[in-house]
Amino acid sequence: MSTLIKILIGIVLSSASEKFEAGYQIIQQEKTLEQSIEDGQWIYEDFCSRCHLPSGKGVSGVYPPLAKSDWLDDKVDESILAIKYGLKGEIEVNGNVYNNAMTAQGLSDEEVADVMNYIMNSWGNTQDEMITVKKVKSIEKD
Template sequence: MKRGSDLYEDFCVSCHMSYGQGIPNVYPPLAKSDFLMQNRKASIKAIKYGQTGEIVVNNKPYIGYMAPPGLSDDEIADVMNYITNTWGNKNTKMITEEEVSLVEK
C-alpha cells in the first residue's frame, strides 16, 4: 500500500487529485468509483496501456485520453491495490503482478 501510495503521488495525482476526486468533466474520480470497482480488468488495462474514448464513471461520461504511465506490472498491481482500497473503495481480493501480466492490449 505504501509503494502504491507513492506511485500514485508520482504518476496519478496531477489528474485524479490528492483524494481521488478527479476533475469534473475532465478526469474521472477514483474515489467511490463504480467503474474502477466493477471493471477490474479494464482498469488495469487503462493503467498498463492507456485509455482513449468514452468511459462512464458514477453515471457521468468522460471522454479523453490517459497516457500509459510506463509502470511495471508489479507497480501497476501496487497502484491498483492502493486506489481500490482508498477513498471509500474496498477491494477484498488484492491484485497481483501475475494478474496484471495476463492483461493484454
C-alpha cells in the same frame, strides 16, 4: 577449455539464471497487501495525482474520480489495462461521461499492481481480492 566443459558451464549458468528469475517472481508475489498499498501510494502521488487529484476525486467532466468509483469496482481488468496501456474514448463513471485520453504511464507490472491496490483501498474504496503481479501480467491489450 574443452567443448564438453564449455557446454556444461553453459547448462549450469542457464539453469541458475532460470532459478534466479523464478525466485525473483516468487519474491514479488510474497509482498503483503499492506506493503503493496504503501508502495502504490508513492506511485499514485508520482504518476496519478496530477489528474485524479490527491483526494482521488478527479476533475468533473475531465478526469474521472477514483474515489468511490463504480467503473473501478465493476471493471478491474479494464482499469489495469488503462494503467498499463493508456485509455482513449468514452467511459461512464458514477453516472457521468468522460471522454479524455489517459496516456500509458510506463509502469512495471509490479507498480501497476501496487497502484491498483492503493486506489482500490483508498477514499472509500474496498476490494475483496489483492491485485497481484501475476494478475497484471495476465491482462494484455487485444
